Amino acid sequence: MALFSGENILCFRGERTVFADLSFRIQLGEALVLRGPNGSGKSTLLRLMAGLLKPHDGTITWDGENISDDPEGHNAHLHYVGHADAVKPVLSVHENIVFWANLRANAGPIEAALDAFGIGYLTDVPGRFLSAGQKRRVNLARILASPAELWLLDEPTTALDAEAISDLEREIATHRASGGMVIASTHTEIGLKDARILNLDDFRLTEDAA
């Protein structure tokens, strides 16, 4: 039973304490939604969870093992969707996704991933002709093309239309039903059934306390 958790995480950006004493835990099939105003550290927390950043204090563990002990092993568990979509303008949609899928040991069918986000018809279109929303769909199709247990989604609904958002909700539900975990930061409502909510405002140090 995989368990992803963090204990007493402390994080600074520059001189400022972004959050302190933050803990979370998430198990197979669960979803965690990060909430908080701009600058409350949602993206920072997701980057900490991905291992791109190191916490200044506290630990983040996968099945009881600190993720910084085996970063490559942790990478194999996760998919990260950040602000940038990493779509190469001169490669076709298909080539873009195949490249990322082939870096993983368990590449699945690309066509199914494209169809899940309704971009099957764009297969041969070069990345430079895509709109922002289409690029985001490509980026989301990427994480379907090679299954991983943990999805870290940083504002995944940015630039998506209503139809794509419902595609995303459906894929997240399927992913959770098959035992996946999802951690997402979002401002808009996305329908995640009984997702737990982590409000980052609760972990901000007030000026008086510091």
Next chain:
Amino acid sequence: MNTFISIVRRDLQLAMRQGMDSVMVVAFFILAVMLFPFGVGPEANILARIAAGVIWVAALLSSMLSLERLFQIDYEDGSLELLALQPCALEITVMAKITAHWLTTGLPLLIATPLLAVFMSLPSDGFWALLFTLAIGTPSLSLIGAIGAALILGSRRGGVLLSLLVLPLYIPVLIFGVSAVDGAISGLPIKAHLLIMAGLLVAALPLCPWAGAGAIKQALET
């Protein structure tokens, strides 16, 4: 190994499709060398005397031209952080990108060199020495340059900073490359020079991807 090949193939594909990069590097190389006959005059003996040095310095500057873009584009479009989040060590990824850089700049330079050697009336005794030193020297240039390219990520005016960081580190390669060619022309044994250059390459091979990966991790933390 699969990852290594995938990344090299993707970078070559990108270089082919957006074209120009390799062409520009070779064009710069040829033009830079062609300026010298205009600058120092067309006397064959003077050109022959400076040929090795001129070709080496031009090769070094042109291989630096495309270095700035080695990681910068992937950094800006988010590919670099995804590459860092793959199950293979980042060092392998960096090594793959360096390999692709050499294939798209070092190799074309090598192919253009015979033409320039004739143009600069390089004595025929030095011809093979020049090709051979460039063949083992340009991979070192790509390797060392990758550290600089990784260090400038996220900084503005990275290009100038890159040359300040990297050019001093190129000096040993340049010294032994040029003196091997000069040695070959004057009929001296050059084995020692070649061994030192090979040594530099062997030392750079593990060290530079390691340092480059460290610098990239640092850049991704911001």
